Amino acid sequence: MLFKEKFLLSNCDSVRRLNEEELSKRFLTGLAFADGVIVTPNILIDNECIASVISRANVVKYLNEEGYGKFIVRGNNLNNEINLVDFFDNRPDDYIISSLPGRPRKSSITDQQRTLILTRLELLQERLDQISPKIENLSIEADALSKEIARRVNNSSCSIGMSGDKISELLSLSTQPMSRSQWYAFIDRLFSHRERYLAEKFKAEVIDPSYNSRFIMKGEAFLQDNIRIISNFPKLLLDAGVTLRALRNEAKLLGFAIEIFELIYSAGTGRLSSFLTDKALEYIEYKLEDFGKGYLSRKNWFGMYRIMQEKIGLEIK
Structure with missing residues (x-):
């Protein structure tokens, strides 16, 4: 694998409104090049494309065989199993359903819209049951998002050129239990129309x-939205990557890949298959030691993690 971290399927909920191809690329990247994929229940219940992505034949084969346990559903108050219909029914009345026109709150959806959602969730539940995801409970405090935003703002590199007054107003909310949608709305009000680009930034x-x-968790990662490389990466190659991993016990993949930056910068295909074996990673680590580069941590492994952070927004916890 290219990365030893599991990847959170980040920025793939209905707020971002990614099409199926872009969602597939992000999901397949986690399976083909990382140690697995983490999704939240919200991504599952409020995303129209996820069912078709996880039901691809190569994905089902991989997650039931070599990649068993590499697909994780993680969220608040989860048991060993997840029932998507029950999870949706237990959402609060002010839960925003971004996949519906107008982004209505749960309390205001029509009977027809509710039927549409429940039908979609029942189908998705069938697809989930085919791959037996690992369910992990996570306890998240109500003000966790606000505290993390404040922590990052206190870091001068994240202040986005904000004035002292704006920073003070923002930090005053650091203990408030606010959702991401509420934070979006606050930032839209905080910046003037002429500063719209700063709000989006x-x-x-x-x-x-x-x-x-x-x-x-510590040692896991997520990709931010600045992922031009993945956006330009042919989905066919990612599909092939997952297929090769699914068939690794049957296929004889020979040789090593040492030109790692070819993949990062140009998505070169000449040595792609060798990236899909653990041997490639082991070989490069061995060569680093051989060259006396043992001081390089994996986060800066051959400079790649720094490049990934700059080029495609990789963040490792």
Whole structure:
């Protein structure tokens, strides 16, 4: 694998409104190049594309065989099993359903809309049951998002050129139990119309990473929205990557890949298959030691993790 971390399927909920191809790329990246994929229940219940993504034949084969346990559903108050219909029914009345036109609150949806959602969730439940995801409970305090945003704002690199008054107003909310949607609305009010680009920058560089970081453990990672490489990466190759991992016990993949930056910068295909074996990672680590580069940590492994952070927004906890 290219990364030893599990990847949270971040920025893939209905707020971002990604199409199926972009969602597939992010999901398949976690399976093909990382140690697995983590999703939240909200991504499952409020995303129209996720069912078709997880029911692909190569995905089902991989997650039931070599990749068993590599697909994790993690969230608040989960048991060993998850029933999506029950989970939806237990959402509060002010829960916003972004996948529906107008983003209505749960309390205001029509009977027809409710039937549509429940039908979709029943189908998704069938697809989930085919791959037996690992269910993990996570206790998240109500003010965790606000505290994490405040922590990042206190870091000068995250202040996005904000004035002292704006920072003070923002920090005054650091103990308030606010959702991401509420934070979006606050930031839209905080910045003037002429500063709209700063509001969007703050959402992408502070709010979204703060939101995502609550769902990952130490040693796990997520990709932010600045992922031009993945956006330009042919989904066919990612599909092939998952297929090769699913068939690794049957296929004889020979050789090593040492030109790792070819993949990072240009998504070169010449040596792609060798990236999909643990041997490639072991070989590069061995060569680093051989060259006396043992001081390089994995986060800066051959400079790659720094490049990934800069080029595609990789954040490791």
